[in-house]
Amino acid sequence: MSLGKKKIISTVLRYAVLILVGLPMVYPLLWMVSATFKSNTEIFSGMGLIPKTFNFDGYKNAFNDFGGNINLLKAMINTYSYVIPKVVFTIISATVTAYGFSRFKFKGRDVLFAILMSTLFLPQVVLNVPQFLLFNKLGWVDSGLYLPLIVPTLFAIDTYFVFMLIQFLRGIPVELEEAAQIDGCNVVQILVKIIVPMLKPALVSCALFQFMWSSNDFMGPLLYVSTPANYPAAIFVKLSMDADTGFEWNRVLAVSLISIIPSLVVFFLAQDTFVEGITAGGVKG
Structure with missing residues (x-):
């Protein structure tokens, strides 16, 4: 295997590990942002990030x-x-x-x-x-x-x-x-x-x-x-x-x-x- 391919594989593996470790750390913040657009019922009905219906009452109030x-x-x-x-x-x-x-x-x-x-x-x-x-x-x-x-x-x-x-x-x-x-x-x-x-x-x-x-x-x-x-x-x-x-x-x-x-x-x-x-x-x- 050439030196260039080894470097590419090493870079891909490194970023893959960083993403796997980083996602659990970032997920709570992402969920918090998405939950601001959800109703109370939807907040407690699942852990998905994308709201079913966008509710802007949180920011209005x-x-x-x-x-x-x-x-x-x-x-x-x-x-x-x-x-x-x-x-x-x-x-x-x-x-x-x-x-x-x-x-x-x-x-x-x-x-x-x-x-x-x-x-x-x-x-x-x-x-x-x-x-x-x-x-x-x-x-x-x-x-x-x-x-x-x-x-x-x-x-x-x-x-x-x-x-x-x-x-x-x-x-x-x-x-x-x-x-x-x-x-x-x-x-x-x-x-x-x-x-x-x-x-x-x-x-x-x-x-x-x-x-x-x-x-x-x-x-x-x-x-x-x-x-x-x-x-x-x-x-x-x-x-x-x-x-x-x-x-x-x-x-x-x-x-x-x-x-x-x-x-x-x-x-x-x-x-x-x-x-x-x-x-x-x-x-x-």
């Missing part, structure tokens, strides 16, 4: 108000009014913290780093009560600015991102910074002009993770947002389920689908850099 001056559009605006600041502040604080731990030697660094890493094993559920008491005493609960959700990200509370950036920084040669110092750069200039551009893949990965996690967060807004007009999309989806009159599942699924579209768009726009950041183990020469 998706933008209805559910009381409290809230609808899907406003809920999505509310969501990204705190998600975007959280992403920005997380990247800034995590970068500064990771740079400090990876490049500077100071008294107690190892102990502080060990304490920082130990917070990875601390479940968020055990922090909910003390954090709520703290933010309530500060008067931040039900703040229109979503202070309990945004302010903590200024202090690098997401240890996973700090650890991820530290690991990436270990692959960046210190000689680059020493050369910049010789050229007259101070610490801030080295961080901004040398380190941050080289951290771009890792920073994009952190930003995407934070964007998706914050967009899907239900417990945080549930604890700290009590005014219906300020509800994010995660809570609005729950509001769209009316247990008294029965669930209109095409509407619920339509609301869910519309609410995740921004996350899907952001992911596909940045997927190349995201994959590079996840797989990168050092600096390419």
